[in-house]
Amino acid sequence: MLEYIEKHDEYDCITCYQEKRKEKKLIIWLKERFYSLINKISEVPFYKNASDFRLFNRKVLNSILEMEEYYRFSKGIFSYVGFNTYYMPYVVNERLYGTSSWSLFGLFKYAFNGIVGFSVAPLKLATILGLITMLFSLIYLIIVIIRKGKKMLLNDVLQATDNYLNSKTKTERKKIGQFFTSKETALFMANLSKCQKENIKVLDAGAGSGILSIALLEQLNNNSKIKSIEIDLYENDEQIVKLLEDNMQKAKLKIEKLQNYNIIKDNFITKNKDNYNEIYDIVISNPPYKKIGKNDIESTIMENVIYGQPNMYFLFMAMAERLLKDDGELIFIVPRSWTSGTYFKKFREVFLNNVKLTNIHLFVSRDKVFNKENVLQETMILRALKTNKEQKDIIITQSYSNDDFDNISTYNIDYNICVEKENERYVYLPLDSNDIKVLKTINGFNTKLQDIGLKLKTGLIVDFRNEEYLEKNASINNVPLLSSIHFKNGVIKFPSNEDEAQYVRKDNRALLQKNTNYLLIKRFSSKEEKRRIQPAMFFKTDFEEYDFISTENHVNFIGSIDNKELEKDLIYGLYGIYNSTLYDKYYRILNGSTQVNATEINNIPIPKENLIEEIGKKLQTKENITTEICDSILLEAISDE
Numbered sequence: 001m002l003e004y005i006e007k008h009d010e011y012d013c014i015t016c017y018q019e020k021r022k023e024k025k026l027i028i029w030l031k032e033r034f035y036s037l038i039n040k041i042s043e044v045p046f047y048k049n050a051s052d053f054r055l056f057n058r059k060v061l062n063s064i065l066e067m068e069e070y071y072r073f074s075k076g077i078f079s080y081v082g083f084n085t086y087y088m089p090y091v092v093n094e095r096l097y098g099t100s101s102w103s104l105f106g107l108f109k110y111a112f113n114g115i116v117g118f119s120v121a122p123l124k125l126a127t128i129l130g131l132i133t134m135l136f137s138l139i140y141l142i143i144v145i146i147r148k149g150k151k152m153l154l155n156d157v158l159q160a161t162d163n164y165l166n167s168k169t170k171t172e173r174k175k176i177g178q179f180f181t182s183k184e185t186a187l188f189m190a191n192l193s194k195c196q197k198e199n200i201k202v203l204d205a206g207a208g209s210g211i212l213s214i215a216l217l218e219q220l221n222n223n224s225k226i227k228s229i230e231i232d233l234y235e236n237d238e239q240i241v242k243l244l245e246d247n248m249q250k251a252k253l254k255i256e257k258l259q260n261y262n263i264i265k266d267n268f269i270t271k272n273k274d275n276y277n278e279i280y281d282i283v284i285s286n287p288p289y290k291k292i293g294k295n296d297i298e299s300t301i302m303e304n305v306i307y308g309q310p311n312m313y314f315l316f317m318a319m320a321e322r323l324l325k326d327d328g329e330l331i332f333i334v335p336r337s338w339t340s341g342t343y344f345k346k347f348r349e350v351f352l353n354n355v356k357l358t359n360i361h362l363f364v365s366r367d368k369v370f371n372k373e374n375v376l377q378e379t380m381i382l383r384a385l386k387t388n389k390e391q392k393d394i395i396i397t398q399s400y401s402n403d404d405f406d407n408i409s410t411y412n413i414d415y416n417i418c419v420e421k422e423n424e425r426y427v428y429l430p431l432d433s434n435d436i437k438v439l440k441t442i443n444g445f446n447t448k449l450q451d452i453g454l455k456l457k458t459g460l461i462v463d464f465r466n467e468e469y470l471e472k473n474a475s476i477n478n479v480p481l482l483s484s485i486h487f488k489n490g491v492i493k494f495p496s497n498e499d500e501a502q503y504v505r506k507d508n509r510a511l512l513q514k515n516t517n518y519l520l521i522k523r524f525s526s527k528e529e530k531r532r533i534q535p536a537m538f539f540k541t542d543f544e545e546y547d548f549i550s551t552e553n554h555v556n557f558i559g560s561i562d563n564k565e566l567e568k569d570l571i572y573g574l575y576g577i578y579n580s581t582l583y584d585k586y587y588r589i590l591n592g593s594t595q596v597n598a599t600e601i602n603n604i605p606i607p608k609e610n611l612i613e614e615i616g617k618k619l620q621t622k623e624n625i626t627t628e629i630c631d632s633i634l635l636e637a638i639s640d641e
Contacts, residue, residue, distance in 0.1 A: 001088065004086070010084060011085065012059060012060050012083035012084050014054065015047075016051045016089070017050045018049045019090075020091065035048045046079055063083070064077055064078075153214060154186070164209065164239075168239070181212050183215075184405055186212050186214075188361070188381065189215070189284060190218070193219060193329055196225050197226065197281055199228050199230075202217075202220075203232050203282070203323065204216075204232070205268045205285040205320050207244055209243050214247065218255060228259045230260045235264075236266055236267055275323065285331075285333075286333050287317070288316070289311065289335060292310050294309075298310070305347040311337075314347050316332075317351060321351055330355060330385075331383050333379065333381045340426050340591045340600055341597055342599045348424075351384075352419060352427075354386060355386050356384060356415070357391070358383050358385050358395065359394070359395045361382075363400070396410075396411045396418075411430070411431055417436055423603070426590060443605060445607055447607065448602065448605060448606060453560055454574075456601045459557065460511050460550055461504060463501070463552070466508075470503070472502065473503065478505055479549050480504075482494065483551075483555060484552070492537070492542070494542075494543070514547075514548065515546050515547055516559065516563075518538045519571055520537075521556045521578060522535075523556050531584050532594070539571070556596060556598050568616070571616065572616030576618075577634060587601075590604075
């Protein structure tokens with residue numbers, strides 16, 4: 001090397017390089033990748049396989065010593081000083097002694113220091129990533145500001161509503177069925193909308209302070225496909241109208257796609273009595289929950305959906321459906337009661353013939369749906385689509401309360417399983433595959449109580465109406481009054497130790513019934529009780545001294561339609577059916593109420609009479625008549641059928 005540099009004074013430095021490396025293939029491949037990479041990203045040239053073993057003159061040495069590099073990456077330093085260098089090929093012989101001190105990790109570390117020290121690529125990458133991060137942060141900040149502004153609008157409405165609530169008593173609001181929607185519920189309902197039309201007309205039937213409307217308008221405003229929105233809001237409470245006007249003025253300023261709003265200070269039902277025009281793309285509402293008389297003007301206008309006691313909430317649903325365009329959405333929060341029961345049959349027929357249910361949300365809690373109201377009510381949120389097209393399934397969701405929408409259970413249920421096409425048009429609400437199995441099993445039976453000459457009726461005595469005929473002590477002028485306090489392990493134990501009137505005077509024959517065999521079922525239970533259907537057997541032989549008995553209004557009883565005496569096997573069989581988990585679960589799917597309705601029990605399919613009697617015979621052979629025993633006998637009987 002010395003000889004060569006003396007002969008060639010044009011070179012300031014001589015270094016050697018390996019023409020052929022004698023190393024492991026992985027090491028060779030990694031080094032080739034290193035030289036390829038660093039020559040692409042560095043402005044300093046790196047000669048492939050160059051050695052650190054070099055000979056250079058004083059000029060090169062002085063230049064190297066002037067450099068203040070912390071990481072002494074020699075290959076980079078030699079190239080960086082930029083003197084004329086001659087690269088001399090050489091062959092490395094195998095080591096005679098020892099091994100290399102360079103580990104794979106050490107080589108990676110050495111290469112990394114070279115890339116960092118002699119390339120601006122990491123700085124460029126860091127700069128680019130920093131700019132991208134800053135850009136995304138800026139976008140996110142804008143989104144947060146926008147969302148915060150929108151939330152501030154809804155929060156302003158909620159705060160104003162709270163102030164209003166504090167100015168009125170609950171009794172005052174209850175008189176008109178006025179219960180306001182919570183923020184969480186309003187947002188959930190608004191997000192149910194799937195409307196994609198460019199120009200949308202919305203109806204809020206019973207707008208209150210505008211909580212639902214503003215939640216929906218903000219949701220629609222975020223949809224890029226929607227260009228303009230108009231909304232009609234019905235509210236006839238003079239005190240709340242002023243608040244509604246203030247809130248909608250704020251909305252008009254902050255929701256850019258809101259072209260127009262119209263507050264109608266009138267009764268929603270009476271105002272539209274002659275209106276059969278399909279006007280609205282979306283109807284959203286928290287309607288009034290209020291029973292009215294059959295002769296009230298709203299009832300006469302909506303008589304086509306009324307049977308029995310009308311309630312304003314389902315009249316609002318019926319009228320809203322009438323005003324809805326084809327493929328329009330109906331989004332309501334209402335009691336669950338309309339899904340079953342005789343009083344709602346005509347409404348269900350009309351409503352379910354014109355719309356298809358797409359979404360139903362249930363609340364586990366009965367008292368945590370309306371904030372600060374302590375309303376005890378089985379409540380549901382529903383979305384329906386006005387269409388004649390077949391609906392494949394219904395999305396059923398469930399949360400504990402109105403502030404628990406982040407913890408939702410979701411189920412997709414076949415539409416034909418949930419919505420009865422004929423008969424009572426019940427809406428069943430199963431929540432899993434087990435519920436579906438229960439529905440299929442019982443709905444597979446073709447017999448009902450009336451088919452075998454039976455009927456469930458409600459007890460005769462209403463204590464506050466018939467108080468003058470009630471007695472606490474037995475006498476020759478009294479007969480037993482059976483009530484829920486006499487239910488003990490599936491049979492009637494009379495009298496009870498309770499300090500209550502347990503007898504009825506014979507004076508009023510209308511309050512008496514024949515002493516014969518019955519199956520009694522409690523009419524009421526608490527939400528927390530394990531069972532909804534709670535039966536007990538009554539046999540006349542236990543009360544042979546009486547020709548008559550009576551039943552209290554809080555119990556139902558199954559007896560013969562033509563006053564025939566029911567055989568013991570049949571009574572036991574009926575007990576085995578209604579005390580089973582299968583039938584209790586079925587009733588819970590059908591009716592979320594804690595009340596056991598006589599009409600619904602009469603309409604629930606049951607096995608054939610001979611099978612019921614067979615169940616009864618088997619049950620009589622058991623020492624206990626627990627639910628578990630009833631389950632075993634019933635499932636065995638229907639599986640053999």
